[in-house]
Structure formats: structure tokens, C-alpha cells
Amino acid sequence: EPEVTQTPSHQVTQMGQEVILRCVPISNHLYFYWYRQILGQKVEFLVSFYNNEISEKSEIFDDQFSVERPDGSNFTLKIRSTKLEDSAMYFCASRSAPQETQYFGPGTRLLVL
């Protein structure tokens, strides 16, 4: 069964460094999402992406964040200058246009020191 994959599974970085989190959505899906979950808190929406552009973004998704679909398969989240409070599990999700179910990847656990 097709699934969303994410790399790396874990990443440790120093405050102020740039990180890129990678996702491969399910191949025929058209909508892509990033969510994050700070330890012990709710899953929060960051950004949605459709037709090669951002369709919605939350207040969390400020100028330090960017997303890109550099080729036909990858979907990336870049954090330009990481802060301690960016430490969280980051989930990628995708869905097809008629199907409403969002399918989530296993997540990337980011730790900013």
C-alpha cells in the first residue's frame, strides 16, 4: 500500500542552523501538508501546498519557514535559522483531490540545541 515517507527520522541541530526536512508524498496525491507536534502538545497545522504554491499557512509559518516541491516526488520544509522552540516532531501529509483523507508520514523528530 502506498505511504508517505519522511527523512531523516531524527535530526539534531544547533540553534541558528538551517535544516531541511524531506517528504515523499503518495504519488498520485495533489495536496501536501506540513504539521508539527511539540512534545506533549497538539498536532498543529503549518502549511498546505497545491499546484506548486502555498494554499494556506498558519501563524506559526513565518518568514523562517519555506516549502518547496523541487521535483515530481519530493516535498521539503526548510527552517532557515532554527530556534530552540522549533524542537518538535514534524509530520508531512498528503491527499488526492477527490479523496479527503489525509495520509501522514512517520515524522521527523527535530531537536534544536
Add this chain to the structure above:
Amino acid sequence: KQEVTQIPAALSVPEGENLVLNCSFTDSAIYNLQWFRQDPGKGLTSLLLIQSSQREQTSGRLNASLDKSSGRSTLYIAASQPGDSATYLCAVSDSIGSARQLTFGSGTQLTVLP
């Protein structure tokens, strides 16, 4: 702003019991509601999706109901098993726009004792 609440926060039951998890949301203008399962340190597995026009959905031992006007959903798990132990998350997508981003509750942590 949509708020999603789940009660109880934690639940412990003996194997074989039927149980109900509750979810409520403040804005009834939702497009759909999705129930997920999250195992410790892992991703989210979609269990059921209910469209706003539907009243319930069933998958195996799981049954989810939706009362949109009152802002409530329940997830019924029949004949619980230790393998059902996980955190169950409820999430709603709003009817405005086509992005369908999800707003999540904080989850119910379920432990099924053998």
C-alpha cells in the same frame, strides 16, 4: 477560531470492553472529521473519515458518529484488545477554502489491559 476538545484525556479498560471516546468542536461549519491513531513516537494512522453530510462511518470494530449541529463526534471501539492501546486523535477540517487543513484535539490515551 476552531477549537477541538477530547475527553477523557486518558482511559484504561480491561480487554473485551466496549468503549466510547468523545470529541467536540466549537465551530460547526466543518467539511469533515477524521479520527486517527497515534502510537508512541510514531506517525498518525487514519482510522475513519466522516463527511459533514454523514452521520456515521464504520470500519471493523470501529464506529464513528457525527452530530455536526451540536459539534460532537464519538468513536466507539467494540471488544477492545491490548493492541488497541494508543492515543486517539480527532481532527476537523473547515468548510472554507479547499486546503482542508486539520485542527486537532489533544487526544485520548487509551490503555487496554490484558
